[in-house]
Amino acid sequence: MLYKNSGFRSLYRHFAAFMLNDVLREKIGSFPNAEKANCVLTYGYIDHEKGLMLELIAAGIKEQADFTFFGTYYMGRVFVPIGEIIEAEYFPTESSEEELRKSYADKLNILEMYNVSDEIRASRDMEFLDGSRHDEYPDDVVVYLKKQGVETETCWVRITGIGDRFFMGELFNEPERDFGFHSGDRIAFIAEEQEDGGIRLSADLTPDRILKTEELADGKLLKEAVAEFGKAQTKENFIEVLQLLRDSHVWVPCTAAVSESDMAELEKVMEEAGDVSEMIGKTFKTKDEVRMIPEILQNGENYFFPVFSSADEMGEFGERFS
Structure with a gap:
């Protein structure tokens, strides 16, 4: 079987035995009994950024319709993108899939790092x-x-x-x-x-309407669109929010992180002022880089940061941020 004829489903989350080509032979050079092997046991997974990948599990021998696999490699991970061996012949191992999952459970557990939403x-x-x-x-x-x-x-x-x-x-x-x-x-x-x-x-990608900057300035349109989406989470309402977000200025509560020297200078200015209220309206210019760290919120297993249509909308929530 060749990948170009089968597609990713025959390999994704499945074991398969690939016949060795130059790429695979080099990859398994340190595997137990690699010198005897003419095939390698693989397990397919998807890296969201790198595509379909094959975890190389164990070297093996194919004799007619039978496969024998040697011990696995425990000194680290060895894997290969499907693109590098797309012309290599392989054989599904459906009949022994359950047994292989038990035998190589430790290897499969490592691949949980590639879990997606x-x-x-x-x-x-x-x-x-x-x-x-x-x-x-x-x-x-x-x-x-x-x-x-x-x-x-x-x-x-x-x-x-x-x-x-x-x-x-x-x-x-x-x-x-x-x-x-x-x-x-x-x-x-x-x-x-x-x-x-x-x-x-x-x-x-045709905009439903062309909005002028002054129409978006107060954040009212964005606020109304978000409220409408909250009532009815339809495709049309969601796209409306995305279009307004794309063209709007928004407020994200952040904490400013400054360098030690800038912080020392700021504390000096505050001390000289005597009363923090005396600092209101005054400008302090940093010498080093300032990092703005957004507030991160959690909902179950999902993390996100809040976005507001205006400073007024932040209300008391925004008072404790920079």
């Missing part, structure tokens, strides 16, 4: 996305970018979440045309069924 994990199970996936990076899909007055263009987008009938993703490459979005920006996209029954992913 429930939404990303769920997207990997969506077979209707397979026609849009990158061969080597299953979390990356090709999306048709659309905007009124701009020719449609395709870009790779890395899936980061799932909403109500839409997906969220990060633009992986820079669009050639002016869509108002750039590499690294997050966009919402949907799956559309075509006349031939196929699925195409598309993102309509």
Whole structure:
């Protein structure tokens, strides 16, 4: 079996025996009985950034339809991206999968570091996305970018979440045309069924309206959009919030971290003032770099920082921050 014919599902979270090529033979050079081997036992996992990877577990021998695997390698991890061995022949080990999981449980436990959010994990199970996936990076899909007055263009987008009938993703490459979005920006996209029954992913980046700076200045529009999304968490309301966030100035409560020398200078100025209230309205200029550390909040296993549409909206919450 070859990867180009099977796709990532036959390897993702499964064991497989790969016949050795030059790359694999070099990789397992320190494995027990590597000199006798003609194959290697692997386990497939997905690194969200590096794509489909294979953890190399143990060297082995294939004799006709039978496989014998030697002891595993305990001196560290050895792995390889699928792209480096995409032409190598491999054989699934479905019949002995449960036994292998027990034998190499320690190896599999290490791979928990690559766990992703429930939404990303769920997207990997969506077979209707397979026609849009990158061969080597299953979390990356090709999306048709659309905007009124701009020719449609395709870009790779890395899936980061799932909403109500839409997906969220990060633009992986820079669009050639002016869509108002750039590499690294997050966009919402949907799956559309075509006349031939196929699925195409598309993102309509046409702004619903063109807003002037003065309309966004007081944060009222953003506040109203967030409130509306809180009432009805629909795709349309979510995109409205994203569009306003993209063009608005927001307030993020932060704590200022200054250097020891700047802190000493600030304490000196405060001491000279005598009363802290005397400092109100005065300017203190630091000599070194100032780091702004945002307040981090937690909801279950998720971490985030709060964003406010204006200083007034922060209220008492913002008074203890810089």
